[in-house]
Amino acid sequence: MYTHIFNLNKGLWRLLQQESDDPKAVVTNPVLEDLLFCRPPTTMKKPQLDGSVALKEWRGSRWWAGLKSCVDALCLFNIAVTEESKARTMTAPFRSLIEDYSRYLKSFELFLDRSSQHQCMQDFIHNTLPDILGSIGGGRPVFNVMGVGSGAGEIDLEMLAQLHMKHPQVKVDNEVVEPSTDMLHKYKGLVSKTPNLDYINFTWNKMTASEFEKHWQDENLGEKMDFIHLIQMLYYVKDPEATVSFFRSLLDEDGKLLISLVSGEGGWGKLLRTYRAAHCNTEINQCVTIGDIKTFLDTKDIPYTKYVLQSHMDITECFTEGDEVGELLLDFLTDVVEFSKNAPEHLKKGVLDLLRHPDCSKQVDGRIIFNNNLEVLVVES
Known part of the structure; x- marks a missing residue:
């Protein structure tokens, strides 16, 4: 080689x-x-x-x-350099997966089913997050919490439960920022079915992160937050660094900003880094990894603590031509609608070769298991 x-x-x-x-x-x-x-x-x-x-x-x-x-x-040279140079000659003609919501939802649900990401996040919430939450709030009777890109609310409620166990006497004002009507409906339904949430006051904001930022500034809201979480959402903003800066500016003096993204060192990081030019949407930054955020924070001398969450995903069907499950997984991995049908042959081959490469995946009992590691940053105010 x-x-x-x-x-x-x-x-x-x-x-x-x-x-x-x-x-x-x-x-x-x-x-x-x-x-x-x-x-x-x-x-x-x-x-x-x-x-x-x-x-x-x-x-x-x-x-x-x-x-x-x-x-x-x-x-990875033969893939990462040769294929990337080919990719740079393209004008990224693909449709982003988020433009086809029904297909995005199907591929996302399949991803959750095939991946251990949800479980590793729950492990972090139950085993690591309580100590982090123990240091916030300054003894105040009401904590201000914000979830940005909260989806259907399962992770939010898990974190709020841990906060309540750590601070059982505290009331919580919880700002929910979520642009999807469907997700907000599911979140509200989950709240209505979950007992013992009377300590939480929910405020629902059907907005994107940028819309919320404008709303906050237009209304001149000076409220400070004790805890803000950006769980797997910085892929969907135009300027991740500016988004991090804005939400960090809302923290109280002992507040914490929690960010989770794919690891820049895992399989997904290598995939995004290699094919960034070929299929990254110019309007949003789907190709961001936690490594990009760490570089930004380091440049600004902003203190943070890093946690690595081990995760994996079974992508075996991606290598069977015409397999519906494999095609949906490829769409989710590349964030491209019907990638296997629309990508030029050399690009499709390069992506599949990289996904199969030992630096991205390993074989277990005949299955191809993709390194889907996450990292969490807890950023200080």
Whole structure:
């Protein structure tokens, strides 16, 4: 695999960046500086900046020592560089899955059925979240809580139950921000069937995150929040960093902002990073991972705590041509309506090869199990 050819100016910087959360760290390594800026040792002929160089020519040189740090990325080279360069020539003609709500709902329900994501989030809520919630509120008799993109409310009510167990005497004003009429209806139905919620006052906001931000600013609402959660919703905003900044600005002095997204290091992160140009919607940022948010927070010196949630998903049917379950799962993984029918053959093959790659999936009892890890950030005020 180390004899693949790659274009230096298009591929190397991207390759090296994948090995560090801090892009500046790459150019502080003198060996990698030589690699990046094409400064060969005297025994080697200097490569042309606009040419291609065979990695096998670097064996035995000090360049090769630098490349060893990039070995994981190199294993994916044939997919991640070659296919991405093809993807960049496309104009992303695909329809985003969220534009077809009925198909999105079917694929999302299938995803929940095939994935351990819901279970790993529940484990986090029951085992880790209580200690986090114990530090909020400052002894006030009423806590202000906000859920953004709350869906049908199951996760919200789980978290509110943990909050109540930690602070049994406290009343809760709970702001629900959710753009879907159907989801809000289900949430309200769940509340009506759930006993012992008299300590919570619900305020329903049928709005997107950006609409809520405008509403909050227009109404000049100065209320501060003790706990805000953004569970798997930053994929659906135009500017994730601005969204995080706004909701963090609403926190009280001891408040917490909880963010969950797919891990940038898991299978989904690799998929999004490789095919970002090919099928990411320009109006919203479906390709964001927790790594992007960590980079933003680090740049601003905003303190946070990170938690990794181990999760997996059975994607075996994705590799059976024409399988309805597989096609729905592919739609959800790529966020593209009928991806398997609409994608060019080279792009479809590249996605399937990457999904099957050991860096993204493993085989268990003949099934292909995708690394679907989540990460949670708890951001300080």
